Amino acid sequence: MNLNRLSKSAQIDRYAVEFTYSRPYYLALIFCGGMPIVPKHIFDSGADFNTHKNNRFPIGTGPYRFSEWKTGKSITLVRNERYRGKKPDIQKVVYKVIAEGSVALQMFKKGEIDVMGVRDIEWVRQTNSKKFTDNFYKLKYFLPSFSYIGWNQSRVFFKDRRVRLAMTHLVNRKEILDKLLFGLGKIVTGPFYIFGKAYNEKIKPWPYDPQRARQLLTEAGWIDHDGDGIIDKDGTEFSFTFMLSSGSKFGERLASLLKEDFSKVGIEMDINRFEWAVYLDKIQSRNFDATSLGWSDPDFQDDPYQIWHSSQINGGSNYIGFSNREADRIIEAGRKEFNDARRNKMYHRFHAILNYEQPYTFLYTSPALAVVSKRFTNVKVHTRGMNFVEWKVRKTQ
Numbered sequence: 001m002n003l004n005r006l007s008k009s010a011q012i013d014r015y016a017v018e019f020t021y022s023r024p025y026y027l028a029l030i031f032c033g034g035m036p037i038v039p040k041h042i043f044d045s046g047a048d049f050n051t052h053k054n055n056r057f058p059i060g061t062g063p064y065r066f067s068e069w070k071t072g073k074s075i076t077l078v079r080n081e082r083y084r085g086k087k088p089d090i091q092k093v094v095y096k097v098i099a100e101g102s103v104a105l106q107m108f109k110k111g112e113i114d115v116m117g118v119r120d121i122e123w124v125r126q127t128n129s130k131k132f133t134d135n136f137y138k139l140k141y142f143l144p145s146f147s148y149i150g151w152n153q154s155r156v157f158f159k160d161r162r163v164r165l166a167m168t169h170l171v172n173r174k175e176i177l178d179k180l181l182f183g184l185g186k187i188v189t190g191p192f193y194i195f196g197k198a199y200n201e202k203i204k205p206w207p208y209d210p211q212r213a214r215q216l217l218t219e220a221g222w223i224d225h226d227g228d229g230i231i232d233k234d235g236t237e238f239s240f241t242f243m244l245s246s247g248s249k250f251g252e253r254l255a256s257l258l259k260e261d262f263s264k265v266g267i268e269m270d271i272n273r274f275e276w277a278v279y280l281d282k283i284q285s286r287n288f289d290a291t292s293l294g295w296s297d298p299d300f301q302d303d304p305y306q307i308w309h310s311s312q313i314n315g316g317s318n319y320i321g322f323s324n325r326e327a328d329r330i331i332e333a334g335r336k337e338f339n340d341a342r343r344n345k346m347y348h349r350f351h352a353i354l355n356y357e358q359p360y361t362f363l364y365t366s367p368a369l370a371v372v373s374k375r376f377t378n379v380k381v382h383t384r385g386m387n388f389v390e391w392k393v394r395k396t397q
Contacts, residue, residue: 019032023336024335024336024338025335025336026334026335026336026337026338026343027301027303027335030299030301034299039059042054042059056069057069061080061083061084062080062083063079063080063083063085063087063088063389064077064078064079064080064088064093065077065078065079065080067092072097073096073097074094074095074096074097075094075095076092076093076094076095077092077093077094077095078091078092078093079091079092088388088389088390088391089391089392089393090376090388090389090391090393093388096113098113101118101119101122104116105118105122105126108136108371108373109132111373114372114373114375114376115370115371115372115373115386115388116370116371117368117369117370118369118370118371119369120181120182120184120366120369121182122369123138123140123182123184123369124182124184127371134374135373135374136371136372136373136374137371137372137373137374137379138369138370138371139369139370139371139372139379139381139386140184140367140368140369140370140381141367141368141381141382141383141385141386142186142193142194142195142365142366142367142368143193143296143297143298143368143384143385144192144193144196144296144297144298144300145294145295145296145297145365145366146188146191146194146294146295146362146363146364146365147292147293147294147363147364147365147366148292148293148294148295148360148361148362148363149167149171149258149290149291149292149360149361149363150290150291150292150293150319150320150359150360151164151167151289151290151320151358151359151360151361152286152288152289152290152319152320152321153320153321153322153323153359154286154321155240155289156236157238157240157289158289158290160220161356161357161358162216162217162219162220163216163217163220163222164357164358164359164361165206165216165358166212166213166214166216166217166220166265167213167262167358167361168206168358168361169206169207169208169209169210169212169213169216170208170210170213170258170261170262170265170267171208171258171261171361171363172208172257172261173187173205173208173363173364174187174208175208175257176254176257176363176364177364179253179257180250180253180254180257181364181366184366184367184369185364185365185366185367186364186365187205187362187363187364188205188362188363188364188365189203189204189205189351189355189362190203190351190354190355190362191295191304191307191308191351191354191360191362192302192347192351193297193300193302194365195383196300196302197340197344198302198343198344198347198348198351199351200347200348200351200352200355202348203351203352203355205362206355206358210261210264210265213265214265217231217238217265220233221233221234222238224266229266230266230267230268231265231266231267237268238266238267238268239267239268239269239270240267240268240269240270240289240290241269241270241271241272241288241289241290242255242258242259242269242270242271242272242289242290242291242292243272243273243274243279243282243288243289243290243291244271244272244273244274244279244291244292245273245274245275245276245279246273246274246275246276246279247276251292254292255269255271255292259271283319284319286313286319286320286321292363295307300383300384302343302347303331303334303335304331304334304347304350305331305335306318308322308327308331308350308354309327309328309331309332310322310323310324310327310328311328320359320360321359322357322359324353324357326349326353327350327353327354330346330347330349330350330353331350333346334346334347334350368385370386372386374394375393375394376388376391376392376393376394377391377392377393377394378390378391378392379391
């Protein structure tokens with residue numbers, strides 16, 4: 001959201017504030033309603049808000065209140081006895097900071113932790129025994145997120161839509177899912193939540209098809225003219241660099257698979273690794289050929305403006321330089337459409353445009369994986385995940 005849409009705000013009475021926007025925006029209410037209430041008597045001391053000492057002692061009106069913060073070790077909440085709603089059964093919640101996931105899982109199995117997220121390999125190989133499932137819940141749910149390979153369209157290799165489609169045909173997404181993620185994710189074809197109404201279910205993933213990829217590359221003029229094993233066009237060899245954030249084990253394994261498959265059609269791919277700060281700078285300055293990243297949207301908002309509108313190529317998050325006039329029109333119209341059904345129909349068309357143009361090779365959406373002690377009852381999985389405020393402590397005999 002562009003905050004300059006918000007023209008003014010005014011206090012109506014003690015409990016109401018009116019916001020006025022310069023233009024209609026269908027997510028306006030969500031953004032205004034999501035602004036946190038900051039207590040003036042706590043923070044209005046003249047100190048900078050971002051470094052204010054009272055940030056170490058947060059206050060609120062929810063079912064729990066802050067109790068203790070041990071830096072690098074834990075944060076403790078206790079039940080808010082003045083909470084106006086139904087009070088939760090759990091009286092104290094301790095968030096423990098444990099750097100090593102394997103250590104955390106061992107602590108969980110010993111009963112020193114009640115709930116934690118686990119990695120896919122832990123889900124498949126370390127939580128399947130009868131003893132484990134007798135004592136713990138295994139819970140899986142999907143949030144709005146997806147991983148992708150982005151092709152920088154300012155590079156000569158990826159300007160042509162046929163080349164980008166060829167690259168997608170060369171990515172064996174089923175193999176990636178099975179080998180690297182133990183088959184736990186779902187292949188996606190567009191940027192919207194896979195179970196949401198904006199997602200166009202009619203669009204099926206482009207198949208792994210090296211033969212079709214070769215045809216597309218040939219049509220685009222990429223042929224091995226000099227017989228050296230690397231396809232070329234106008235004297236330029238198809239030799240590009242795939243950029244990784246150093247330390248990404250998944251990225252390393254993905255890059256190895258891609259490098260091998262691309263080489264089979266005469267494409268040479270080098271792999272460069274950078275520390276996160278350098279990597280991020282290269283992404284934001286669009287100084288890369290191709291890379292793999294992911295987007296997530298914990299607020300379940302479908303507005304594609306920041307990532308896909310052409311105005312966001314410089315200064316926004318449209319790092320691969322996607323530009324399409326029809327897509328721009330849909331994005332702009334969608335922001336002003338308050339009827340969900342009509343807006344989703346627009347987004348279905350936008351989804352189809354992305355599927356045709358292939359600025360990204362959309363990979364998959366991965367589930368959130370969690371394990372919870374069975375000393376709790378009423379443990380449910382909602383669309384947005386779990387809510388421990390609902391949980392009950394199982395009564396012991």
